[in-house]
Amino acid sequence: MAAELTAHDLIAKHRPTLDQALEAIRTRAYWSPHPEHPKAYGEDGSLSLAEGKAAFDALLGTRFDLSQPGTDDFVGGEVSPYGPQLGITYPHADIDTLLPAMRAGMRAWREAGAETRAVTCLEILARISARTHEFAHAVMHTSGQAFMMAFQAGGPHAQDRGLEAVAYAYVEQVRTPDTAEWTKPQGKRDPLVLTKRFTPVARGIALLIGCNTFPTWNGYPGLFASLATGNPVLVKPHPRAVLPLALTVRVAREVLAEAGFDPNLVALAAERPGEGIAKTLAVRPEIKIIDYTGSTSFGDWLEANARQAQVYTEKAGVNTVVVDSTDDYKGMLANLAFSLSLYSGQMCTTPQNLLLAREGIATDQGHKTYDEVVADLGKAVDGLLGDDARANGLLGALVNPDVKARLEAAPGLGEVALASKEISNPEFPDAVVRTPVIVKLDGAKPDAEAAYMSECFGPVSFAVAVDSTGDALELLRRTVREKGAMTVGAYTTSPEVAEAVEEVCLEECAQLSLNLTGGVYVNQTAAFSDFHGSGGNPAANAALCDGAFVANRFRVVEVRGKTV
Amino acid sequence: MAAELTAHDLIAKHRPTLDQALEAIRTRAYWSPHPEHPKAYGEDGSLSLAEGKAAFDALLGTRFDLSQPGTDDFVGGEVSPYGPQLGITYPHADIDTLLPAMRAGMRAWREAGAETRAVTCLEILARISARTHEFAHAVMHTSGQAFMMAFQAGGPHAQDRGLEAVAYAYVEQVRTPDTAEWTKPQGKRDPLVLTKRFTPVARGIALLIGCNTFPTWNGYPGLFASLATGNPVLVKPHPRAVLPLALTVRVAREVLAEAGFDPNLVALAAERPGEGIAKTLAVRPEIKIIDYTGSTSFGDWLEANARQAQVYTEKAGVNTVVVDSTDDYKGMLANLAFSLSLYSGQMCTTPQNLLLAREGIATDQGHKTYDEVVADLGKAVDGLLGDDARANGLLGALVNPDVKARLEAAPGLGEVALASKEISNPEFPDAVVRTPVIVKLDGAKPDAEAAYMSECFGPVSFAVAVDSTGDALELLRRTVREKGAMTVGAYTTSPEVAEAVEEVCLEECAQLSLNLTGGVYVNQTAAFSDFHGSGGNPAANAALCDGAFVANRFRVVEVRGKTV
Structure with a gap:
């Protein structure tokens, strides 16, 4: 299939933003490409406040289809903390069918290379950004955040954290060159000469276990860090906050398909009430990475039991x-x-x-x-x-x-x-x-x-x-x-x-x-500048976002010697 | 105490080498500052072949004192695979005394900063390099390697791997600046302004569990990665290969003391026959990092049980x-x-x-x-x-x-x-x-x-x-x-x-x-260019050396706001 979005076009469109993000994480000065003001949206293809509300309303009471392989049912029972039932149902997966399908596109995604993966992720984020007003309502009516906070924290701030993760993932992968010529002197004899090629390879399927209060803000770093490093991502939202991540998965699948990749590189795993599929998924051998935000007890369980995976947890703490x-x-x-x-x-x-x-x-x-x-x-x-x-x-x-x-x-x-x-x-x-x-x-x-x-x-x-x-x-x-x-x-x-x-x-x-006394608060951190958590005390085993958050989501395979 | 080695002098002496190492891991072209030829040693304060042999011989049958706190006995029973008993005894530690003593110097070591830590590590490596001929005999008579291999793999190649780890550790720590000025525009109002400071902080005491066959080559990456990122390192050698690491600990303690740091930042934990102290040490709460090379069964045990620590293992595989x-x-x-x-x-x-x-x-x-x-x-x-x-x-x-x-x-x-x-x-x-x-x-x-x-x-x-x-x-x-x-x-x-x-x-x-048909062999890897292991299959959970090997040995603590 011919890609509607070529890597060339995506690089031309997004490379400047990626470069700015790389500079921001290096200087940690203020920067964001995602406007914080609701009125900044509504032009250039982005949804206005009214359009976002209408888009959200149109989702209520519908079946949210994603055309995923192995969908055996549609499930969902979200009730807004503001009262209304959302009435939306989402694909429930036969994981024995879905997981192999998610692996099918890994080779092409690997061969695309770090830069194309990064700009494809940036295209996903750009389309999410354009629908910030729709996401704002989805976050508001699942988390209970007030509108303005749902708009900002669930929109631009979450997108910033996703972009930050892409930037870290990209730079980590290009620290090793694609190829090297190695020439070792041997005194009077001819030198030893070897050609070496280095390829970042994914670990396997990544599982994102979403939370109720900040489905996008806490979800995007792991999602984009894993995807940008070549891993398919299975998104398991909190049963009370499915919509923001379902919308995210839909956008990701659209962009991947348009760019010529397998849309099943990103998929949703909604669950029936009380089904507890996170526990089942977390110990599947195909799952090699887990990102989790939630209770200490389940976070500790994941760390102790999902031994086949790299596990990144944000748990409870006492501030x-x-x-x-x-x-x-x-x-x-x-x-x-x-x-x-x-x-x-x-x-x-x-x-x-x-x-x-x-x-x-x-x-x-x-x-x-x-x-x-x-x-x-x-x-x-x-x-x-x-x-x-x-x-x-x-x-x-x-x-x-x-x-x-x-x-x-x-x-x-x-x-x-x-x-x-x-x-x-x-x-x-x-x-x-x-x-x-x-x-x-x-x-x-x-x-x-x-x-x-x-x-x-x-x-x-x-x-x-x-x-x-x-x-x-x-x-x-x-x-x-x-x-x-x-x-x-x-x-x-x-x-x-x-x-x-x-x-x-x-x-x-x-x-x-x-000594914070002005308009910056202890409970807010800014992407590209502040670390969220330290990864060094019991509240979280990782920080958003640093080298350690991305470096072990992929490995580098070296091929050296004489190619044919 | 006035330091005999100032940070300024160490930086002047070693920064060029550090910069070359940083360039080498980026290009992965051939590079090494450590000569491979035995005849390259013997000038400029380094031991010649004869001097190295004499130094080794002088150690035989002696008590190897390190002036460590909590030394309650001297133990050892190494027998060379070439026949002779070495007859050397090493300090046995009361770990309840030694571990707190190792933590005492952490603050000064942290406050020294990444660059001073790196060049101090390079001074340790330089002094080890000068004694390569002594180490060659120590490695030969513990591992059973033939002299030339013990000399090269136990000497310059091991030192290369240690330096590589220092380079990765250094660059990882300076990815985040020491300070940042963050200015966020607020429309017509005054911008939000914050000063932020970022400090790499150690995780705690690192435990290096050495192996019998390559005590220095397999030990140096973890030792230097941990030390360069601010962690004290407790070295637990294989009971049959104590001497090469005991010599290493002695050199490290000398350099640390001369540079004005607490020598207890590096210590040795020798053990009595059958004592199995690795298992005891590995689950101590003070131990936050473990590097291990050895059997799959003990490596798996460490990964499953030393849950308070970051565990890096190289285990068995089938090549x-x-x-x-x-x-x-x-x-x-x-x-x-x-x-x-x-x-x-x-x-x-x-x-x-x-x-x-x-x-x-x-x-x-x-x-x-x-x-x-x-x-x-x-x-x-x-x-x-x-x-x-x-x-x-x-x-x-x-x-x-x-x-x-x-x-x-x-x-x-x-x-x-x-x-x-x-x-x-x-x-x-x-x-x-x-x-x-x-x-x-x-x-x-x-x-x-x-x-x-x-x-x-x-x-x-x-x-x-x-x-x-x-x-x-x-x-x-x-x-x-x-x-x-x-x-x-x-x-x-x-x-x-x-x-x-x-x-x-x-x-x-x-x-x-x-298609290797010349003088490069499948079983040899070169530091700065080849990865040793991938960290992505059951033989090892880490590769020597990459970002993932160092990034989680420290965390970054941010202090933002109004200082007094």
Whole structure:
């Protein structure tokens, strides 16, 4: 079949973007080719806000066909955290038919080479970008994110992370040249001469196990890292967040086919309720790579049992902010209030434990007692969320009943400093929208430790009173070491404390945000510049995105000697 | 303490070498800074042949002290495969004392930065290089390699592999800049501005588990990759090959101390007979990286049980040569004869199974039947080893009684095409020196399969008769997939066969040498150019050396925000 998209055209179109991405990961300065503003879309073939909404609406209640081999049923039961049932069904696979079909296109995909694979991935991302408004609704109505966040985090930011992975994958594969002439002197005799050829080869089929809260943002790095390094990718979405990844798979299959490759290099594995196919797929011998975001228990299970695969996991952690002192008390409170509120604290990066010395902290507004700081933080959250429209726009909806249950149980853990409130959503009356709860805990009390040393995923934070900042740092160290952390924050005006908290983070391998008081938040990372997770503490065994995230997804085979 | 070696001086001395190594791994052209000829040593502070021998002799029968913390005994019982007892004892460690002491210097080693770590490693390698003649005897009298091989493979080639690992480690760490200024436009508002700092941080203590046959060549990549990425390294040598690594540890500790670092960043863990400390050490929580070369069973055990560590293993495999046809019959036979004989076939890269079509092969000397090819190969081996002095220089000694037992059992496996012969070594009458055995097997017979589908480590090869080259390729594929392979060789004049064997190697991830008829052998790889192993089949989970071998030995910690 003649390819509609030639490698030549794809290179001409996307190589400049790839080069910019390569430069960005080298300098780690700000860069993104994906506009963050909703109004930036609607021209040049991209869907406008209204078109995206219409495209999403048209999917509701339909059968989402992908023409995959071995489809034996259509399944699905997504219910939006905002209330409506999506009513979409997706292909359910006979994996004994699908997996061999996915391998069939591997040779051509390998022979295309690293550059063509990279620009083909960039074409997939470009088409996803053009449909960002459609994806925004899909992410919103599966994750419960508010529209603007679903648009940005599920759209451009996720696409950035995918592109970042492609850039890392590309540069890793071209570190070794395609060919080398090797001439070794032999004194007076003729030199030894050998021609060598080097080919990056895929490991096998990669399995992406998607998550409920950030199906695209957490899914794209693994998906694109695996695909760009030559591996077919089987996408197993979370049963409550299928649509964003199903749309992704559809776009990928379209682009692959148009570029003359086998569309089965990317496929979807939807499942019946309670089927638990991730466990079955993860130990199949064909599966050589697994990317997973989710619970610690299943992540640990994968690492222990999927021994035939390279396993990349992002699991749970307990994120800490050490509050020692500040020269911008208002800025600190506003920044923290936003971090606790965004997406109802349902981010793996949301701070959970705020560690404060019992006797209080020094600020630009004088000494503040522990009680004052906690009360002022509560007021800052109240102020931020005082307007229902703004609250809805920031909080989104609780993603599932487990989060709601944890939130409702939180007051039983200690003294409530800020109670959670119900917010009504006029557009979606069935959405469960709640403001965060802040609970005071005494760090010295053993029963409190059970609370603050476990991840309480959702809009629940603990203001933990400790004896001193030194104690806070020891607790920080222990928390990262035992429970892991995706993020650590700290506020201090003391160079000694800053150095000490940095040393804890360097020793325990956690990413640190220091004295954030403006429009950057501890729970947000920017692709091409910030690492997401460190890969060096129990919260995640990989970071997004670095050399280690891509280098073992392929191997290099050398052929040396005399070709015929 | 004032450092005798400043970072500035080390950089001035070694940066040019590092830069050349970086260029070599990029182009993969021939390069080495370590001379291969024994006569190249003896000037500029390096030991001459006589001085090296004297230095080795002076070690015999002594206590090898390293001034390590927690030394509770001195142990050792090495016996040279050439006969003599070495009589050297080494520090035995109380690991509860030694491991914490090894961590003490980590912060300073981290703060030194990637470049200073790299040039300090290069100083260690330079001092080892200057003592190559001493190492040659140490390797010879622990591995049983003949002197020239012990000199080259244990000296310059091992040092090359160590330097290669330092180069990969260095470049991986500097892919992310030390600092970045991140400025994100915000439309009409002020941009968001953040300063970010990035620090490569070690994972923890690395454990190197050495092997008997190539203590330095197989040990240096892991040792230097871990050390250059900031990790202390605990060296656990094979009980029969302690000296080469003990000398290495001594040099490393000297250089570290002179450069102002804690010498305990590198330490030795010798063991009592039967103590099996590798198993104990491997699961200690302080151990975060393990490099291992040895049996499949212990390698698999490490991968399954040392879950707290990154585990890099080189295990057993079954190496195959497909003989389809040749335009240089004599060259092929000579090349194969050398590969089978070198170090009595005790290399993880030595070919074991020679696959030949039953009806014979086409050659530049006409059609040769299966029987003729096997007989001619036997004659080539006989010719190569006909002179006892040359035979001793090529074969070395059998490394241990297990190898001898396997060699002696080989005639029971099939028809002997070439019988093994005893060679006497006038200098070392107790050395067990044997020529290789070649056994004919019928590939179609199930009882033969048990033989050729297992690794028979030592000077034993099987000439396996198959129905066709097509069958040979299927057997090659199955062998690599099920048993793994460090090397694959093939001889063919057919472009179709060459493509087919290459495709098998690409699909099954094995390194292929094609039509070698000159002075390069399938069992030898050159650092900076050839990959040793692929990391993609059961013989090894890593390749020497590539990005994946170093990228996960450290993590990058980011500190962003407002410093104090």
